[in-house]
Amino acid sequence: MPPCRFEPVSPRVDRFTPDERTDRPVLGAIRGTAGTLVVDGGASPAHLGAFAAELAAHGRPPVVAIALTHWHWDHSFGSAALDVPVIASEATAAGVAVQAGYAWDEASLRRRAEEGLELAFSVPHLLAEYTESERAALRIVVPQVTFADRHVVDLGDTAVELVLVGGDHADDSVVVWEPSDRVLFLGDALYQCLWGDPEYLTLAGVRGLLDRLARFDPAHALEGHDEEVADADAYAARLAQLRRACDLVEAHGEDALAEAAGDELLAELVGQLVAGERR
Numbered sequence: 405m406p407p408c409r410f411e412p413v414s415p416r417v418d419r420f421t422p423d424e425r426t427d428r429p430v431l432g433a434i435r436g437t438a439g440t441l442v443v444d445g446g447a448s449p450a451h452l453g454a455f456a457a458e459l460a461a462h463g464r465p466p467v468v469a470i471a472l473t474h475w476h477w478d479h480s481f482g483s484a485a486l487d488v489p490v491i492a493s494e495a496t497a498a499g500v501a502v503q504a505g506y507a508w509d510e511a512s513l514r515r516r517a518e519e520g521l522e523l524a525f526s527v528p529h530l531l532a533e534y535t536e537s538e539r540a541a542l543r544i545v546v547p548q549v550t551f552a553d554r555h556v557v558d559l560g561d562t563a564v565e566l567v568l569v570g571g572d573h574a575d576d577s578v579v580v581w582e583p584s585d586r587v588l589f590l591g592d593a594l595y596q597c598l599w600g601d602p603e604y605l606t607l608a609g610v611r612g613l614l615d616r617l618a619r620f621d622p623a624h625a626l627e628g629h630d631e632e633v634a635d636a637d638a639y640a641a642r643l644a645q646l647r648r649a650c651d652l653v654e655a656h657g658e659d660a661l662a663e664a665a666g667d668e669l670l671a672e673l674v675g676q677l678v679a680g681e682r683r
């Protein structure tokens with residue numbers, strides 16, 4: 405699999421593609437006359453540092469801040485690579501602060517996984533993303549600029565909006581909206597909750613997200629771990645599929661799986677919703 409690649413998304417937005425080998429998510433960069441806002445701090449300082457080097461090599465304006473989409477390690481642990489303020493919701497800052505209080509040597513990490521404080525899924529990724537000495541010396545930056553529900557970052561000729569949308573994956577999920585190119589960074593907001601066996605979605609969680617996302621009409625939509633950038637049609641189809649899965653589970657309950665047979669992605673969403681409603 406190729407490593408993260410630098411890619412322009414629109415005239416004022418670039419991205420760094422995700423890398424599933426260590427669960428590195430997509431990183432974004434939005435530039436205005438007042439500088440560049442980076443979307444997500446990345447899995448490690450090496451991850452964000454590599455993106456920052458690409459931004460500099462492409463002549464982008466200096467990075468003025470980092471905005472986090474949620475507290476999960478792969479989106480927040482790399483912020484120390486850049487000496488700029490980190491902006492996040494109050495809930496995200498609280499989540500990062502908890503992580504900053506932990507030790508990250510392998511033994512501590514494995515102990516927390518056994519205690520259920522860490523996802524088993526994340527352990528091999530954290531071990532591969534860092535050397536043991538890098539992880540032991542990890543400095544996790546707790547966001548210094550926080551907001552409750554909504555925050556605007558003025559980049560001069562564009563104003564980027566951060567909006568708390570929540571959802572099942574992480575209740576602190578924030579989306580980042582660049583209105584002139586109509587680019588929407590969704591982070592992991594639309595994904596399922598990983599803290600369950602099986603992983604799950606809930607009707608209330610998905611319906612609430614769909615309501616809070618209704619005001620955005622992106623030309624380009626980026627999900628945290630998707631290789632592709634969705635255009636307007638692909639994004640509309642993604643939301644329509646979530647809506648259809650909710651409709652099926654509301655109408656048919658546990659029998660909704662039979663209704664979704666033949667459509668693998670729809671069946672997966674229905675299965676996650678059925679699992680969530682069973683809880």
Ligand SMILES: [Zn+2]
Nearest residue numbers: 474476574592
């Ligand atoms: Zn996440």
